[in-house]
Amino acid sequence: MSDPVPLTTDHPGQLASATPPAPVRSRRLSDRGLAVGFISPALLLLLAMSVFPLLWTLFLSFTDYSATRGGPAHFVGFGNYTAILTSAQVHQRALTTLIYVVGAVTLQTVLGFTIAYLISRRTHGRGVLTTLFLVPMMLSPVVVGLFWRFMLDAQFGVINSMLGSLGLGQVEWLTRQRTALISLIVVDTWQWTPFIMLIALAGLTAIPKYLYEAASIDRASEWFRFRTITLPLVWPLLLIAVLFRAIEAFRLFDLVYILTSGGPGVSTETLSFHVYKVAFLGFNTGTASAYGILMVLVVIVLTQIYLRYLNKLKEG
């Protein structure tokens, strides 16, 4: 994996070779000071706003602390963790989240890649087309959620209105168990297909032309060329996009909050939404912390896969 997928890289050891030998010592020292002085403010902010809160969460996750009830926090050992891991309520949310993540990301990938492929085969208007397709991605989830709620309204929503003029009956998009989850997936797909498309397009346009030319000399079929040249060369980059989307989808909160608020019943409650309820409805801060830590663990695993892979890509 070299040229087709150019990515940034570190400049390993560039400094050592570039620095003139003479005043090494003093300059080295000041460089060090400069590095520390430039990096530490950023790291400090991250430590204060990301690491410290996370450690605090970790501590609270072993207690029955409540942010509103006050009183001392009692240690409950792994009580919160076992309760969460054995809770049928949590299992249900995990399943919902899984269906949502797999459904949305698969759909986005297929659609996004298709659009990218189609665009890459066009000669004219590629820039305009790409820009137009990107609009949904730039909108706030709040706007997207609210507006789709309006369009999916069973009574006066434009979607049902169009279905009606096609002679189809009204669909209860947001209030039936199955359709509500599908609606969630559809809306997320609408917003994030452009993301996959954008990255796939980058991969597609980077495929060297001579590979196709060589293939055409061999009179290889279109499908053969797609399978042996296009897909393998785009796949690594596409996987990055897919992993990235999976992490994002796993964290999803705002769309659920606005579109269905978890309904009907709790059938579209994702893990994030459930954590919110535990944390801010009952103010069971201890339990919510443990729940959060478990979610963070999942994210860390996903992120590690993502970053490892990214790294491999860069070094490959």
Added chain:
Amino acid sequence: MPGRKVQLATAAMLLVATTVAACGDGQDGGTTASAPKAPATIPELTTDPLTLSFIWFDWPPARALEAFANAEYKKERPNATIKVNTVPNANWHDAMFTQFAARKTDFDIAILDSQHIGEAVTNGNILDITDFVKNNIDVTAYNPYLLAAYGQYPQAETGKRDENASLYGLPLLGDTWTMIYRKDLIGDKPPQTWDEMISVAERCQAEHPGVSGLAFHQANGSDAAAVTYNTVNGVYGGNLWDAKARKIEGVLNDAAGQEAMDVLVNKMKPLTAKGSGNWFIDEVNAAVAQGKACIAFNWIAASGGLLDPLQSTLGATREQILDKLGFATLPSQKTNLVPLGGMGMHVSAYSPTANQAEALNFMRWFERADIQKKWAAAGGVPSRTDALESPEFLNAGPFNQVYADSVPRMRDMWNVPEYARLVDIENTGVNAALNGAKKPKDALDDIARQQQDVLDSSSRKGGGGL
């Protein structure tokens, strides 16, 4: 090795975290136990400019209150300005209680839902105003249950007030459900029993294509679906719980409770519009205003917009709309209970002393007989009996007579500290049943079991709140 450093740093952080958390606990421990007491008499008020802030959710009464208070209270206290902060309804509980949890509030008077009192009192978030009420408020001027519902904790029995119990708030806005019916479609006379109401709605729906028989709250947020079920439950003779024994399981889902759920899901739901499973106040109003419902149920305080010709397709003037819309008290069946709505005023324990004094003064002023009548004329729903019976109130809106007639029939939900979780369980459960995600009986049994779990969970180690 970076690994070691990371470990060291982690250990240090954990230590800091523990200390900070422990400090926090220490502070909490000092203020909790019970709600702090408000002074029995109002301390001397400041003459400096002062802004008295409220928090409420965004709806017309909030705007009415701000306008009314700034116009009238200023006459009494020229240096005071009233500001009513509003948040989205879905975020109302969270917005108040996260600030309470922060021990710092941007409001002096919290307008709590009656059921929030338990949580706020137990956490020491609002002032105990028992002594203040004794010295400043004429408690005999009220229906005792109204005083209890918006102020008393522990909760009173339905219809009564325990005079020895502590008070934490005073009524701000009374409310209950009104039945809204289309006089032009079902006749002038509103149905008297629940069964009759259902059959009338059924007939109306059959006779008028495009108009659904019923419209009511079904959403899984706020307290929407829960209030709907609780109302039917009350009407069909059910009980939400046995307060003394703290028992929900077996009480909520007894035969009467099951019948109520069956009526709601199998008789009422089929008469509603398709896709109405996430409707709350505004969607029901919209359905009525667009002439899409024969009979609807909504909070009285939220019904004012129905008479606005700009938002309605029923008529070009208020009179034309009123020719078509009738407002009546809820039909009765086995009982004549109606849901208690509305909210009280509660003084934040974290607001500055000067503002707390001003807040108490405002509350005393607001509960005066003449001011209650003016509040009624300004579109509010007062609580004093004399104001409720006054022409100022009864003539201010077509639904005000409904409220006055409903007062002796009201029943509230539980106002225990666990309210937010109880209502969420009920909301999601009833919403699931209404939308076919659960069978009615299973839904009700699940609600009862999960709510009982919440009440009993105080003794469990870990995992509370799941």
Added chain:
Amino acid sequence: MAVSVDEAVSTGPARDHPPPARRLGGRSRSVLEVALLTVLAVVMLFPVLWMIETSIKENRDVYAVPAEFFGFTVTMDHFKDVFVGPDGGRSALSVAFLNSILVAGASTVLATVLGVPAAWAYSRFAVKAKKDQLFFILSTRFMPPVVVVIPIFLMYRQVGLIDTKLGLILIYAAYNLPFTIWMMKGFVDEVPAEYEDAAMLDGYTRLQAFRRFTLPLLVPGIAATAVFALIFSWNEFVFAIFLTSSDSVRTAPPAIAGLIGGTTVDWGLVAAASVVFALPVLVFAYLVRKHLIAGVTLGAVRR
């Protein structure tokens, strides 16, 4: 393998024309592809067009069944309502827009001021465990906001930052910092270190060399990075709804969400507010279209 943006574009010989449509049915296939693309474009853009259309409809047309696509009366009332309150004064929404501008702007400046020097240092110096540090920095960005908000809430209440703009600014800055560092490191990598080395041979200190020679070259990159940070902060909802509650602090996303759930739903107003809210983002996104890939992948993937 140091690959810069420009190189990348030229190495992948960006196929200026598609592989010549070969063999049978080249033309009809092309037509089919264009048709498919058009359908997809219409589907993707329809909601946006519908939003714009709803924002200029009168409320009675908004609720019309079947939906009215053409021939409705155009009104600008909803846009007026976005900025002007019912009492003629400034509307709560317009205050929220101002708050959004302030919060997004300040947090972007903070993230940029902290992030650019750090990115430069990471690019130029041999920092211990550099890769680990960089990956750690990026991974903080992946934490679920709903989880992070719990301890942030507890922390803020200790220091009195709940329901303050400063609180939002800090959390957004921290949220954007990983992105800024990663994105900017890519841009710094593209500026040859030799420029600085040459300057230093001329007697400049390392810092002067950075300020006078590298920084000016970084300005376009900084602008692009800042725009993305701005967009993230502008659109953010979770922290905003849990950490703020008063009208004077609330940013636009929770304010727009709050338009639903009063006693009547004014979808025309929601649409108009959404259009006003989305417009700056679209303009900004257009300005940085060259860097979109790096931007949306937090600087991890570049072209």
